[in-house]
Amino acid sequence: MLGTPLILDSPVPWHNFLPRPNTAELMPYVITEACKSTKDKSCVDVCPVDCIYEGPDMLYIHPDECIDCGACEPECPVTAIFPEEDVPAAQKEYIQLNRAVFKSENPPGRPTR
Ligand code: SF4
Numbered sequence: 001m002l003g004t005p006l007i008l009d010s011p012v013p014w015h016n017f018l019p020r021p022n023t024a025e026l027m028p029y030v031i032t033e034a035c036k037s038t039k040d041k042s043c044v045d046v047c048p049v050d051c052i053y054e055g056p057d058m059l060y061i062h063p064d065e066c067i068d069c070g071a072c073e074p075e076c077p078v079t080a081i082f083p084e085e086d087v088p089a090a091q092k093e094y095i096q097l098n099r100a101v102f103k104s105e106n107p108p109g110r111p112t113r
Pocket residue numbers: 029046047048049050051052061065066067068069070071072073
């Protein structure tokens with residue numbers, strides 16, 4: 001074989017190259033509890049569509065703007081980001097929270113530095 005397969009060089013997680021369930025409905029990525037004490041924002045730097053927003057205590061991914069690319073997931077130093085279908089059982093509430101927060105009276109805004 002010549003060189004390294006492209007999939008191993010990619011910053012996108014390898015599992016993103018596998019067929020996804022429910023492909024008829026795009027599954028956004030979700031930020032979970034570990035972000036609360038961190039707000040590292042490395043994810044913000046790599047998001048190609050600027051769909052990661054900042055609330056008072058954590059970051060949120062806009063579920064309608066996320067294109068499901070997976071670039072943010074490996075950047076998070078505290079493993080707070082998951083594809084929606086892989087959110088740990090104990091943190092499933094964050095799936096709904098990432099949706100509801102954008103419909104609240106004080107939705108998250110553009111991240112500050
Ligand atoms: Fe942005 Fe891609 Fe992460 Fe969605 S999966 S929040 S589009 S970097």
